[in-house]
Amino acid sequence: NRIITMLARGCGIRDISAIEKISCGKILSVLRNSNAVLKPKKHYYDTLEIDEFWTFVGRKSQRVWLIYAFDRASKEIVSYVWGRRNKETVNLLLHKLKDSQIQFGCLASDKWGCFRALFKGYIHLIGRKYTIGIEGNNCRLRHRIRRVFRKSCNFSKLLDYHFKVFSLVFSYLNIE
Structure with missing residues (x-):
């Protein structure tokens, strides 16, 4: 423990x-x-901020993208997926939110085209002023998880360990 x-x-x-x-x-x-599982605290969120975040495994050229949903009010990481920085990965996040029966009033994101294309059926707030919470959380993750810091000598050698560490940290941050 x-x-x-x-x-x-x-x-x-x-x-x-x-x-x-x-x-x-x-x-x-x-x-x-370890088998840390992210459990959302609520079933309805007024606004979910969504952003992409890159990290690497082995060497910096082997980028892995994390796309996740964050609730600024409770500072909770609601859901996340790993993959490439493309529409399919964003779509996986939306399906994961639906499968978890998580509902939301609106989504907030930056101006990335994949977000714009996939969030058309939702109330979608676009711009920096709507994603202050998740950008702050990205900084918190860079401080908390050394293997995320881009100029660090600390890195994961195996993708499985990388995912496990993030699962642990996300579960821990949601309890904190």
Whole structure:
């Protein structure tokens, strides 16, 4: 449990190994077996802010895109998907929101064309002033998860570990 908390708080694998005096393999095993699930606190949100966020696995040329929905009022990460920066990934997020039976009054996003195209049937607020909350959350994620910081030596070598760490952090931030 302490290892999970340290991972969620942004400690690196080797840092945890040194502090807890256990092997890196044990920490990776705990991470691999973790099953953090993001559970929305509500079924209705007035406004969901949606944004894309890139990170990398292995090397910076291997970008992985996170597209997620955020509620500014509760500072809650409502739902997220991983994929390429394209319409299909945004569509996956919309389907995930529908499958979770999450309803919303309107969506807010930046001017990216995929958002404009897919959010036509919804009340859609476009512009920076509507996405202040999620942009602030992006900064919080960059501070909290060292492997997201773009000029860092810390990075995930395997996609599975990368996804697990983000799941832990998102679950932890929603409880916090």
